[in-house]
Amino acid sequence: MENFAQLLRTIDSFVWGPPLLILLVGTGIYLTVGLGLLQMTKLPLAIKYLFSKEHGEGAEGDVSSFASLCTALSATIGTGNIVGVATAVKAGGPGAIFWMWVAAFFGMATKYAEGLLAVKYRVVDENGQMSGGPMYYIERGLGNKFLAKMFALFGIGVAFFGIGTFAQVNAIKDAAQLTFHIPVEATAVILTVLVALVTVGGIKRIAQVASAIVPFMAIFFILASTVVLLLNLSSIPAAVSLVIQSAFNPEAAFGGAAGVTMIMVMRSGIARGVFSNESGLGSAPIAAAAAKTNSCVRQGLIAMTGTFIDSIVICTLTGLVLVMTGTWNDPSLAGAAMTNTAFNIGMGSGIGQYVVTVGLMFFAFTTILGWNYYGERCTEYLFGIKGIKPYKLIYIVLVASGSFLHLNLIWTLADIVNGLMAIPNLIGLLGLSKVVFSETRKFFNGLSVAAKAEKAFQA
Template sequence: MEIIIQIFKKIDDLVWGVPLLVLLVGTGIYLTVRLGVLQIRKLPLAFKYLFSKEDSDSQGEGDVTSFQALCTALAATIGTGNIVGVATAIKSGGPGALFWMWIAAFFGMATKYAEGLLAVKYRVVDKNGQMSGGPMYYIEKGLGVKWLAKLFAIFGIGVAYFGIGTFAQINAISDSLKDSYGVPFIASGVVITVLVAGVTLGGIKSIAKVAEKIVPFMAILYVVASLIVLLANVKAVPAALSLIIKSAFTPTAAIGGFLGATVKQAVKNGVARGVFSNESGLGSAPIAAAAAKTKSCVRQGLISMTGTFIDTIVICTMTGLTLVITGAWSSDLEGAAMTNSAFLQGIPLPFVGKFIITIGLLFFAFTTILGWNYYGERCTEYLFGVKGIKIYRYIFIGIVAVGGLSILKLDIIWIIADIVNGLMAIPNLIALVGLSGIVVNETRMYFNNMKNDKKEEEESLKQVASR
């Protein structure tokens, strides 16, 4: 097993080398510049759209509401990456890894905007009457490179089956339930499998309905619990922030169970775990965005952009600060056990801290499985048509059942997830750069029309007032 792990580590280092990190962050920087730092200027408008009542722009064709589409995307992104992934990043790269997660997320918001916009612009209706969209469609129809679109779809199914979609989530749930409450792996595996089957066989509408209820509730609960830890240790917050920023640019010395880390390790782990968590540039979220009921691709792009902000800037930051403030990051623990320890130390009532992490992992990971089931399904439909969907679903459920046995070790699971994630991102990032001109033009037209509509409305009001 050790030899296999070393082989996968070498593949992982090759995939997540300097070229991919530059492509990931570079694409976000490129889009940020071309869009005039849209992720700052239009973030308030994006949240307004997210929570506003339906209007003419949100009455287009689609399978689910824009809010449900975002919740489906968040269901896939807010998962073990926010709890286990942050702990893994800081354990390997030091506190500075959190800073690089922030940087990746900031530029990733522009990337996520472009993904959402292109997903709606190039979406199609499949033979079952459902919306189908995402990178495979904008790569084929926008970029005109069908073989690259097929390659993305193949990698997408790989991530759903062997990356974020199954093993990483199931392992986190099983380990947490075993450590916290002594639940046998096989018992938690059977329950997860039954629940996943019950929801996923109903398709996107079933998944969206579950995500719409669970995701907001668990996100708020987790943030509130984290704020309790931060408020209870408020005096330590400035020192923690200082350590995070300092460690981002200087090597982190060995302390406690932490072996030390270089700046390169901090950058790599921060960006890789950040992408694993918020999936900006990965090409997954636009698959959910394409199902939204909307007439405007720009509107949906803005709503999609809020997902990265919520996932990394809010939730991952809560986890990271909790780990640093309580000192859990320098312990001998890793993964969910490290985060669990941080909440146990930070919250005065041990039962509450234990409950928050276990329930948080349970719901976050479960909804991630649901979201990725849908992503893999759409990739399957693109490659094989609607006839391949049922077979895909049955195989997915079977893999969930096998994953519930927790046969693979945590190390190998995260390495495999990293590899397939990186392979999936490459075709999508190429398309985003190639179609950036379309993204800019669509954005410019939308906001110009908005200005013109506002001027017409003001002129109309003036005329009415002068009568």
Template sequence: MDQFTKVLNQIDSFVWGAPLLILLVGTGVYLTVRLGLLQVFKLPLALIYLFSKEEGEAKAEGDVSSFAALCTALAATIGTGNIVGVATAIKVGGPGALFWMWIAAFFGMATKYAEGLLAVKYRVVDGNGQMSGGPMYYIEKGLGLKWLAKLFAFFGIGVAFFGIGTFAQINSITQATKVAFHVPIVVSATIVTILVALVTLNGIKRISKVAEIIVPFMAIFYILSSIVILLLNAKLLPGAIELVIKSAFTPVAAAGGFLGSTVKQALQNGVARGVFSNESGLGSAPIAAAAAKTKSCVRQGLISMTGTFIDTIVVCTMTGLVLIVTQSWQLDLEGAAITNYAFAAGLPTANLGKFIVTIGLIFFAFTTIIGWNYYGERCTEYLFGIKAIKIYRYIFIALVAIGAYIKLDLVWIIADIVNALMAIPNLIGLLGLRKVVLSETRAYFKNI
């Protein structure tokens, strides 16, 4: 097993090397420039669209509201990446990793906008009368590269089965409940598996309804709790922000249980965990965006863009700053235990802090599981047809059940590898269809 883990680490370092990081951030930089800093100047409009109904939305094509589609996408993105992923990034790369998360998220907002736009423009109706869309459709219909579209769908199923969708989430839930509430892993794994089955076997409408309830509530609850800790440690906050920026460009010496880090480690971990968290460029969120009831692909692109802002610029920042002001990142801990300690140390009542992190982790991870079930389902439908969906769902549920028994370090390595493999075809599609994104954007804002 040690040898297997070593091989996976080598593969992980290769796929998340300079070429992919340049492609990921470079795509975002290019779209940012060509779209005229759209993520800055059009963010207020995007937030207005998020909380308002489109005229004629009821009669528009789609399965769920734009807000429900975003909640489904956020359900899949706001998960262990925001709690465990941020802690892992800072533990390995130092506080500077948070800075590179911000950079990746800023440019990732332009990428997410393009993904949402193309998802709606090239979506189709499947044999069940449901909307299907995402990179596999805009790669095939927009670029005419069916083989690349199939490759994306294949890797998409891989991420759903072995990456973000199952192992990382269920593992984090069971470990957190075991530490905080002394619940045996077999008990929590069984309960989560049953709940996942009850939700996912009923398709996108049930998934989006659950996401609409859980995601906003838990995000607000977690953010407010983080703000309380930061206010209680307000004197340390300027120093924490200074450390984040300084550490992004200089190595960090070993301290306590922290082994020290280089600028390369900070950058690599920041970008990789940032992408794991907000999924900009990965190609997952547009699969949910395609289900939205809307007449405008640009409008949905703007709404999709807010997902990266909420996920990383807001939620991940809260987690990262709490870890730094409480100095928990320097301790000899890993995963959710780091964030657990931070919240316990940051709040007057230690048990309250552990409760907040554990409950947040459970709900965030659960919604990520059901969101990714839908993504993998759409990829399965694209490759094998609607008859394969039921088989896919049963396999997915079985993998959720066994994911709790896989080692944490192995989970994150596998997740990183399949994430990278999924991102590559999508980024090729985005760059290949850049002129479509630009022309649709110009036409929309010219007529608005």
């Protein structure tokens, strides 16, 4: 087993080496420049669209834009925000949080482009459902079926062995056992039954559950984290300073004997950031394609808010709590246990662990649901609707077995398949960047003309 674990670590280091990090961040930088810092200038408009109903008749899609974002957030707001941040800070120190911010900022432009292309190139499947995402915009936009099939294959791999099952199930199991002393077997049975009941209903039922759980749990966790920060207000400046300083000088946090390099810190932050917000991974556009909308740009803007909520808001709050309380540097703590301890210390009572555990269990559960849908759409692309039932059966079996695997092995495996999935998607985004720029200019020029016409009419 140790030899196998070492092999996975070697593959992981290769996949997440400098080329992929450069491709991920470089794609975000290129899109940011080409879109004129759209993630900053148009974020208020994107948030406005998120909470307003689209005007116009005949909008095609399976669920509302808000529900599609909740489905995407259900897959992104999960263990990456609680366990993943702890894992990143443990491996790369507080500086990893800074590189999460960098990845998230440029990732917002990437997520915008993904959402835009998903709607532009989506199709209707044999069941009458919307199908879209990288496999469709790579095939229909770039004309490259090989890369499209590679993405779909890796997408199923991430659903089965990466973000979708093992990492989430293991986190739920650990949290339930540590906080509520629930036996592993009981967690496995209850979770499997719940997942089966929801996923059988397809995107509409998943979206209904996600729309109910995700906003409530996100607000709950944000408020709880804010309470911790307010109770420890004087520690915030030092924590932020350490994050920025150790991003470029790891010795500031670890000391020279630790052997942690800046590349290791960057890798920890960017890889965990991508695991959390999934910008560039190509998963969120699969959910965006199901939205009822007539505008690919509007949906791209709404999709972009997902990265902002996930990483700029929630991951930052978790990371600051870990750094402020000093738990990141405790060798006896890892994963959910580290975050539990940090919130307990921050709140000065035993309730912190319950906040983390409840948040983690709900976030992880909705992530399992979201990735079930992503894997289903990838399966439908490769094998047609006849492959959906066997896929769902395998997925449920993997959920049932996920409680019995080792944490480090799970994160390593998840990293590998995530990286492999990102490569064809990023190639597709770069190849179709001119389409993204063109559609964006056309949309905002139209808004400008409409605004001038309205102003003239009122005058």
